[in-house]
Amino acid sequence: SQQGEEDPQALSIQEGENATMNCSYKTSINNLQWYRQNSGRGLVHLILIRSNEREKHSGRLRVTLDTSKKSSSLLITASRAADTASYFCATDKASYDKVIFGPGTSLSVIP
């Protein structure tokens, strides 16, 4: 079974709206990362949040982490058509060796 699970599986919004994606995981973690994948390309790292952090920002991205609920959310504000991509969360199982990815959320931003 996978460590991380994103929700929803697919999301379609209008340009300018905010997009929120959620990630739930099963076992304790040290770090949680979010990645983006454009169609036909490799993944690109967006942001990392450590288990002792609750919120991080990077440009239009806001990530929160609730370790008591074993969940994280990625908020993209003022979305653009160029934000259309798949977004994945990745977690470690309280180990510094393995990084496990969830199945991803497919985001479509309609101009």
Place this chain on the structure above:
Amino acid sequence: NAGVTQTPKFQVLKTGQSMTLQCAQDMNHEYMSWYRQDPGMGLRLIHYSVGAGITDQGEVPNGYNVSRSTTEDFPLRLLSAAPSQTSVYFCASSSYGTNQPQHFGDGTRLSIL
């Protein structure tokens, strides 16, 4: 910088054939890993390495072999290809530790007939 380079980009094999997917990085990263991506499954970890001479299994290692003789290279071998191994394969590298961002190649699209 080239980053992570994967070759080939596309490959078609027949069942039972063998091949090696190549992965090279020029960032002097200790950590390298191989993932496969199937529709609706996200990325699943096949094998990983924390340094030259050290490899370990991920979530789905069966049917794949790896070796790490240099820091730069981490080839993935399919000894006897099966249709279930049809997938997109990604190689990634990072500095050691799961608190480091991984850098991905653009993938190898592999079809097994």
